[in-house]
Amino acid sequence: MTDLPIDAAIPDLHEALAAHGRAVLVAPPGAGKTTRVPLALLDLVPGRIVMLEPRRLAARAAAERMAATLGEPVGATVGYRIRGEAVPGARIEVVTEGILTRMIQSDPELAGIGCVIFDEFHERSLNADLGLALVWEARAALRPDLAVLVMSATLDAEPVAALLDDAPVVRSLGRAFPVETRWLDRPLPAGARLVPEAARLIAQAARETEAGTILAFLPGEGEIRRVAAMLEVDAELLPLFGAMDFAAQRAALAPPGARRRIVLATAIAETSLTIPGVTVVVDAGRARRARFDPGSGMSRLVTERVSRAEAEQRRGRAGRVAPGVCYRLWARAEEGALPAFAPPEMLTADLAGLALELAVWGGAEGLAFLTPPPEAALAEARALLAGLGALDGVGRITAHGRAMAALPLHPRLAHMLLTAGRGAATLAAALAERDPIRGAPADLGLRLAAIRDPRGYADRHPWPANRAVLERIRAEAKRLARLVPVGPPMSPAAMAALAYPDRIGLRRKGEAPRFVLSGGKGAVLAEGDPLGAERLIVATDLDGDGREARVRIGVALHEDELRDLYGDRIETVEAVAWSRREGRVLARRQERLGALVLSDRALDAPDADAVARAAWDGLVELGLPWTPAARRLRARIALVPGMPDVSDAALLAGSDWLLPYLGRARSAADLRALDLTEPLKALIGWDGQRRLDEAAPAAFTSPLGRRIPIDYDAETPTIEARLQELFGVTRHPTAGGRPLRITLLSPGHKPIAVTTDLPGFWAGGYAEVRKDMRGRYPRHPWPEDPTEADPTLRAKPRGT
Numbered sequence: 193m194t195d196l197p198i199d200a201a202i203p204d205l206h207e208a209l210a211a212h213g214r215a216v217l218v219a220p221p222g223a224g225k226t227t228r229v230p231l232a233l234l235d236l237v238p239g240r241i242v243m244l245e246p247r248r249l250a251a252r253a254a255a256e257r258m259a260a261t262l263g264e265p266v267g268a269t270v271g272y273r274i275r276g277e278a279v280p281g282a283r284i285e286v287v288t289e290g291i292l293t294r295m296i297q298s299d300p301e302l303a304g305i306g307c308v309i310f311d312e313f314h315e316r317s318l319n320a321d322l323g324l325a326l327v328w329e330a331r332a333a334l335r336p337d338l339a340v341l342v343m344s345a346t347l348d349a350e351p352v353a354a355l356l357d358d359a360p361v362v363r364s365l366g367r368a369f370p371v372e373t374r375w376l377d378r379p380l381p382a383g384a385r386l387v388p389e390a391a392r393l394i395a396q397a398a399r400e401t402e403a404g405t406i407l408a409f410l411p412g413e414g415e416i417r418r419v420a421a422m423l424e425v426d427a428e429l430l431p432l433f434g435a436m437d438f439a440a441q442r443a444a445l446a447p448p449g450a451r452r453r454i455v456l457a458t459a460i461a462e463t464s465l466t467i468p469g470v471t472v473v474v475d476a477g478r479a480r481r482a483r484f485d486p487g488s489g490m491s492r493l494v495t496e497r498v499s500r501a502e503a504e505q506r507r508g509r510a511g512r513v514a515p516g517v518c519y520r521l522w523a524r525a526e527e528g529a530l531p532a533f534a535p536p537e538m539l540t541a542d543l544a545g546l547a548l549e550l551a552v553w554g555g556a557e558g559l560a561f562l563t564p565p566p567e568a569a570l571a572e573a574r575a576l577l578a579g580l581g582a583l584d585g586v587g588r589i590t591a592h593g594r595a596m597a598a599l600p601l602h603p604r605l606a607h608m609l610l611t612a613g614r615g616a617a618t619l620a621a622a623l624a625e626r627d628p629i630r631g632a633p634a635d636l637g638l639r640l641a642a643i644r645d646p647r648g649y650a651d652r653h654p655w656p657a658n659r660a661v662l663e664r665i666r667a668e669a670k671r672l673a674r675l676v677p678v679g680p681p682m683s684p685a686a687m688a689a690l691a692y693p694d695r696i697g698l699r700r701k702g703e704a705p706r707f708v709l710s711g712g713k714g715a716v717l718a719e720g721d722p723l724g725a726e727r728l729i730v731a732t733d734l735d736g737d738g739r740e741a742r743v744r745i746g747v748a749l750h751e752d753e754l755r756d757l758y759g760d761r762i763e764t765v766e767a768v769a770w771s772r773r774e775g776r777v778l779a780r781r782q783e784r785l786g787a788l789v790l791s792d793r794a795l796d797a798p799d800a801d802a803v804a805r806a807a808w809d810g811l812v813e814l815g816l817p818w819t820p821a822a823r824r825l826r827a828r829i830a831l832v833p834g835m836p837d838v839s840d841a842a843l844l845a846g847s848d849w850l851l852p853y854l855g856r857a858r859s860a861a862d863l864r865a866l867d868l869t870e871p872l873k874a875l876i877g878w879d880g881q882r883r884l885d886e887a888a889p890a891a892f893t894s895p896l897g898r899r900i901p902i903d904y905d906a907e908t909p910t911i912e913a914r915l916q917e918l919f920g921v922t923r924h925p926t927a928g929g930r931p932l933r934i935t936l937l938s939p940g941h942k943p944i945a946v947t948t949d950l951p952g953f954w955a956g957g958y959a960e961v962r963k964d965m966r967g968r969y970p971r972h973p974w975p976e977d978p979t980e981a982d983p984t985l986r987a988k989p990r991g992t
Contacts, residue, residue: 196224201364202232208360209236209307209339213331216353217343219364221505222466222512225343226250226311227257230284234269237339239306241284244292244323246315247434247460248274249441254311255279255286257466275600276671289319290600296326297552297597300334307339313352314344314501316536316563322546325559328356345505348533355560369511371473375524386495387415390476390521391422394454397474397519398425404471404514406454409506411478411495416456425454432457432467435626437660459502466512473510473518475503479534483736484542484569492736499534500527536563544603547573548582551589552597579693580607599675608691609672613679616687618643621668623691623732627745628661634723636732636747640684643669685749688730689757695731696749698788699724706740707731710786714740723747728754751790758785766795768802770809775860777806804854808847811854811863816840822868827904828888829876831928835884836875849875887928895920895983908933908948915944915961916973919981924950936961939969939987954978 198219208215219225230241245251255272262269271281274288287295296302308327310320324342331338342352342359353359380389394408406427410416413433420429428451432444444455448469455467459479479498498506503520510516538546543565550556551574556565577583580603582593589597596606605620622628622639632638632655642649642657643665649657689696694711705717705724715731717724726748733745755762768779779798783791818826829835836842843849850871857863873881888909891899894917903910910933911925918936925932936945936953944961947953958978966974971988975981 221508243309617673800855
């Protein structure tokens with residue numbers, strides 16, 4: 193074997209594992225850790241060595257490389273196991289991350305396994321984090337002799353070492369050749385499109401460098417295909433992405449020929465894989481990641497800026513075999529704005545699968561997660577599992593849930609396959625894959641037709657289908673069909689409704705193809721899509737928009753199928769609610785499935801309490817209707833210590849005081865006509881009314897016996913009275929011990945004076961008023977001494 197940089201670190205690694213049974217190995221890209229370390233541990237570790245790789249291509253390539261190093265075929269000392277394919281090895285087995293979870297769930301002791309290696313742990317995939325937590329728990333409880341090794345190229349090693357009880361950290365310096373980094377002169381202008389700019393930079397790299405394979409990093413398959421179509425260079429263009437079949441991927445991994453090669457790759461080429469002859473890297477600076485929104489229950493792929501760690505990984509690919517050059521599609525000044533590391537998948541992914549595995553394990557308590565699962569996302573995942581029958585009422589795993597966990601599918605699809613049986617295998621495989629048809633309407637039936645009969649589909653439809661994807665779906669469907677028995681006959685729509693009970697859509701009223709989903713979210717189809725005319729659909733693929741998701745793939749569902757599937761969940765409810773749009777209480781009898789209203793008709797005799805509660809909602813929207821009498825009463829109550837708070841905010845904070853008076857209120861007009869006087873009196877009770885009358889009487893009784901309302905809204909209690917009505921009053925009127933502010937009115941009911949000292953007014957200001965008023969109102973009495981006159985509201989008879 194040729195020397196590799198990692199070889200210098202092997203003695204320290206041996207010593208750490210022999211002494212502690214655990215270690216963290218940090219080695220730069222190209223050091224050789226993936227293919228050299230497992231072989232170096234064969235003599236140290238009794239039993240088998242299991243190494244996890246984040247991708248199927250990397251797992252298979254690593255196994256083949258190690259077998260070739262030993263001069264053996266794959267399946268002798270070294271084997272691999274990935275989804276749908278297994279070649280057992282006697283001592284070393286390279287597996288993808290989900291495989292380890294199944295191994296430990298079925299055999300927590302990991303019998304016969306002496307060491308578990310987590311390769312490329314810096315990618316922080318959900319399955320790797322879960323696998324490490326489960327292995328570490330099993331080691332503590334059952335297998336203290338089990339060796340655990342975490343390997344990475346750009347990992348912050350100390351937190352991982354601390355998680356593993358202060359495991360020793362072994363570092364390999366590597367042997368990279370110098371790499372010159374070339375940035376853009378200035379940042380790309382706002383609105384610049386990634387594909388043409390990346391194609392331009394790749395062409396520039398081809399012109400400015402003379403030899404060596406060019407490895408260009410792009411976010412996804414779509415960008416790879418569009419860049420390839422734009423490039424006009426004298427070189428062999430080789431795509432490399434995860435959805436390719438392995439034979440096509442091998443072409444990029446094969447030794448270069450006489451013609452220069454340009455490999456257009458996704459992040460799959462960042463780690464684990466060795467692409468021969470690379471001396472030039474072009475980094476478009478983007479990565480595609482899945483983002484899950486617990487609120488909508490949907491994931492979507494987003495294209496984001498790479499982290500500094502990812503950029504360094506990519507740059508290092510140019511210096512593995514010779515001095516190299518790295519072209520970056522961003523300016524040097526932008527480097528500091530890049531995040532240090534990509535976020536752990538634990539914080540961004542759909543946690544339904546994790547929640548199911550934790551339930552099978554017996555719960556998350558005691559598990560050592562480098563990044564604990566977010567509680568909100570985990571709760572949402574558990575709610576989904578409960579709806580699928582995987583968890584019981586207290587969150588424990590059911591027999592159905594265990595069967596779901598044993599299938600290599602998302603819990604939604606596993607539930608569908610177990611319930612519908614073998615006939616759902618093709619649909620399960622299709623829903624687990626990417627869309628094989630681009631540019632077609634949303635109808636799921638088109639995809640299934642292409643899978644069943646690719647040639648017939650091509651003859652009948654203009655939208656091209658990806659033959660490689662179709663073949664993968666067909667192969668996976670055959671494998672899945674062997675895992676379950678024959679089930680009841682069901683349509684694809686009914687099967688889809690089993691997998692997505694929260695994505696059954698009911699068309700909203702109106703011309704636009706908009707739907708409300710049973711889970712409560714909104715969805716919309718493209719204008720003109722035939723599926724938009726259907727009353728009920730199942731949305732199997734959504735873009736994840738939290739406000740109103742676009743339906744990318746869906747299928748029409750008949751209502752009788754819906755009732756057959758979920759009849760036990762359909763509730764008949766009497767819905768009495770305030771309609772903001774109509775400004776009234778609406779009473780309906782409805783059949784509901786989640787947020788879907790399947791039938792809706794008027795309710796003739798709604799419950800009075802329900803009407804009152806709905807009217808209260810209308811009152812909260814409209815505001816309290818204050819009549820003058822109710823406003824005066826509120827002002828009085830507010831003046832008396834110990835009385836309830838009667839501010840608008842306090843009154844609207846609880847409805848009990850008013851509900852008994854709302855049973856007949858149906859409209860906004862009814863609510864505006866509501867008199868709050870009696871409810872307020874009831875609120876303070878009989879004793880409160882007695883105290884109120886003593887401390888803040890409602891009215892002043894004039895010498896003529898007329899009750900004049902007292903206005904308490906002002907700082908001083910106020911009344912308005914005709915001047916002549918107060919003749920003979922020699923003591924100023926009071927209310928609750930406080931002097932009243934009296935507005936004295938003319939016979940024409942116009943204010944002529946304001947006083948809080950009536951005797952003083954009679955003695956002083958009255959003379960001026962009398963002088964001015966007696967000529968204007970000669971038929972009304974204006975005695976010289978009002979304190980001796982009799983009160984009156986009458987005018988003198990004419991002629992007197």
